[in-house]
Amino acid sequence: MNPAAARYHVVHETTYAYESPVSVSRQLLHLTPRECPWQSCLEHRISIDPEPGFSRSQCDHFGNPLRLFAIEAAHSRLVVRSESTIEVRPHLPVLPSADGTDSRETPSAESATAALAASLAHSPPWESVCESLAYGAMPVRIEANRFLFESPYVRVKHEFAAYAKPCFTPQRPLLEAVQALMQRIHSEFEFDPEATTVSTPVLKILEDKRGVCQDFAHLMLACLRSLGLSARYVSGYLLTQPPPGQPRLVGADASHAWISVYCPGPDGSLWVDFDPTNNLLPDTQHITLAWGRDFGDVSPLRGVILGGDEHELDVAVTVTPWENGGFILPEA
């Protein structure tokens, strides 16, 4: 194991309790962590109660693992439990300066923050990135184009561009500008689970300046796409109990969301993660589940039920770090 890598055990349990029996339920699950260059899923299983009559594993159109199932017998309770063991390796962006020197080798390398800042400063000017994505520019960057436009939860409007503009000064390096936007959102918006629901429009988030991690991610995506930049929504987890001496991060004990921005580099393209809820660039404390254009593409459970009337939903996420050669798992 890479000494800098982190290993986690994640349990994500979702329970629906229905007021009256559900006769048919079909569900799509984005609960299996995707493989990334910096992340490996070592163990994984999903258990479903009641046992589905039909179940299938496949990949969705963004390359995320997807589980489909259907229960065609009446049931008043549905429990979906996903359990994974995941290794996450450091992956903060490392960009060489224009003269070819690696930022890790700069004199101030002892300070990780300074190294990161230097690396971000080496990213190309944001306007040039917009130009490389505009129609007519060759080659056509298909993957980036997929995350360039409006999507059901992310609007493209001049209000968002206007909000982002102070951070995107002329010729500013892309990643530096994105970091500034993240900081602005983090400082001006309040985390408030009561303020919004899944259906709160992103424009309302901008007006009210409060919400949860999904809202901040959608807002940041709206800002970037309204400027003509490509950015995707990332769904995942955060460590529940922080290491001793470190502050507990917001968004733990539930699934978390952040964004990833497209940045062309000399050695190919790079997607760089930003977490506006915590004002940081995700590294080994963030576990990636799936990515898409917005929440709608990768919501952990999406289903259609017949019957059921009202229901109660309970979601519990527990992330346990590997310590002293093993997991100290909470009692089941």
Next chain:
Amino acid sequence: MPRTLLSIYPRKTDRFDEMLAADGEVRPPWRPFFEHLNAATPEQMRHRLSYVRRRILENGVTYNVYADPKGADRPWELDPLPLILSAGEWQEISTAVTQRARLLNAVLVDLYGEQTLLRDGALPPALVYGHNGFLWPCQGIRPPGDTWLHLYAADLARSPDGRWWVIADRTQSPSGAGYALENRLIISRVFPEQFNDLGVQHLADFFHRLQENLAQWAPHEGEIPLIVLLTPGPYNETYFEHAYLARYLGYPLVEGQDLTVRGDCVYLKTLTGLRRVHAILRRLDDDFCDPLELRGDSALGVPGLLQAVRAGKVLVANALGSSLLESAALPGFLPGACERLLGETLAMPSVGTWWCGEVAALEFTIEHLDHLVIKGSFPSQRMDPVFGNELKGDKRDEMIARLRARPQAYVAQELVAFSQAPAWSTKHDRRLLPRGVALRVYVAATAAGYMVMPGGLTRVSAASNARYIAMQRGGSSKDTWVLSDDGVSTFSLIKHLVGKADLVHSGSNLSSRVVENLYWFGRYTERCDDAARLLRAGLSRLVETGADATPALASVFDLCRALKLLPEPDADDARLVTAIDARAEHESRLELKVHRSGFETQMLDAICDEEWGDGIAGNIRRLLWVGTQVRERFSLDNWHALNRLQQKLQRYSKVRPEISDALAFLDQMLLASSSLAGFAMDNMTRDDGWRFLIIGRRIERVIFLSNAISQFLRLESTRAAGSIEWLLELTDSIITYRSRYMAQPELLPALDLIVFDNANPHAVVFQLQNLVRYLRRLSRELGDPHDDSLQPALARLLSFDLGRLENLNFSECRQCDPCLDLADILDDISEVSATLSDRLAMRYFTHVGDVGRQTLAA
């Protein structure tokens, strides 16, 4: 010789005239038809116009207009004069539109597959990834035969130089082919000789090819393929057409809730259980088709449908995702795509189109705004076209600012100049009016490649100078006659799909929803029938003069009130007193008159008042509503009678009819109801749907009869002279009675006839015994336990000793035991029958209306 029609036909030089050449001569393909028209008398033409209008009303050809606040069906508009095209000209159109269908299909294959058009820069990614019509979960799906478009339509217009242009592509689920068929049916009968002499090409073959192709590609796995037509339901603007096509093609008309996905397969919920569906011809927009993977807020779709498509277990036509091509921006990129994908030159140009997402196009658009029309790039923008030359001052600046702010969302198009064709003026005796026309041409996928329907839907602008033609905006339509050079092909089915082993005898494809609607159709027809008989008994006594008729009138009125057929009287309206008061001994002639007018008002309200839900107007509305949902099951003739009644009622709701008109209306209504009953007995297949219709009718009748007779026995006013006579009228038994007894009606023989006689179709016992029989047959067919809940009530009724009434003086008796005992038994029967109805609904219709709901968890 009257002056020629051409003498007042205005000629325009700035647009192409379909009938007249530049030199003012009638074009050769039009000559025989024009000569006929020129020679036709005004009477002949009036006759033809009224035929067209009548057929449309009677066939119920409607088009729902969303903008209409009442949501009312609007009659379809059809001009009697066809658009005529020569065989040679048609050949060109046909070749070009077929090529376009191939091209668009290839574009879909590419965009949902390799996306080379995007990678090579031949198509802007914004028009794909930025388009709601691009259904992301459909990427990678390969429909059978790589056929995405099974039915495609191109909207064509002709420019002043005579060339045809494509002005829009319909790839989602093109509407109008059914209307074209209906237009043909009507117009070929308006001009039968011309139609035959000119050798107009027939349309039927086209639809048979489409059917063959669907059957061929449906993954039927050795079964006879079950193909259904999926509709969003009766609120859709073209629902008439969905029902019409379903009947024409012989496909069950289904809504999303009629279908269910189990495992990887799609099933139709029928009375006898689930039946596998192999292909779906859809009229539902693709993003609404599966709330699980597509739009989660869709209550119209089938959860899991996409998975069934992905697994190759069902064919959906057109394929889910094909609405992607309905973008105003796409045509500008088609010439390039045609070279790239087909290696051919695009045969028919599109109207000049500039997508503002390209910098040069944006600048061009702003510079030439006066000559362009601005449209939204995507249908989801629901933007009305903006004509550049109408924009002045601020509005113009505003538009330019909008274009600059979001150039990708806009498209500039050249103004389309429509050609003109003559339409027959409905306001003059004999006059042709020049009207702008656009032609919608249909293409179907067949085993031998794409095939064009030889004809099409010609849409006609409301005014001669229209820049825009839309049925939603008051346009009209024409039949389209394509002439043939070498005789008309008579259609023949090439391949036989049904063998002896595949013969189907029962209506096993009936969806439960259809059966429920048939059941209620039966009940509402009978309910209208019963109400009409009762009101007729009342109104006919109202027109009889003299005080003698009053007691009987008062008793009918009381029964109407007891059966809740009359609206509640207005408290302030002094005229509306109860019948009891009207019968008072000391009544003056003047008072009598006042009471009569009160009866009249209320009875007419019971017929015409739409607000009063339990009256005839309300019940006819419900009858038409349930009928609309199963209209593909009825013959068109059935609609004629119903539609006429509805139209009359609409007039009556504004101006109350005279009593004599109201009586005539009730007669007409009873005639319609008995012709529906006759149709059911004589023309409908005896399947379970039929059985439910008849059961509905019997249940409604037994409830009405037992309630009416029970109340008759309980009410005091019925003791008056003449009451038993109307009771017999009410049960349509007066003739039988007279032929049997040849005397003034008496209670005992009357009750024997209308309660106990099992040969009288209007007797209580007849209803019960028949119901028992039908229910037994039903349980045998469906394998359900037999419902014998009617038996005890029937037995109790049969054990009632009629002899107890033998020495009863009915005119004198009040609350006597024999009358009350029989009334109690009848009340019991009514209650048991109502419970039976609920139980049938529980057993057979419960899942109808079950709509899936989306759930999301983070």
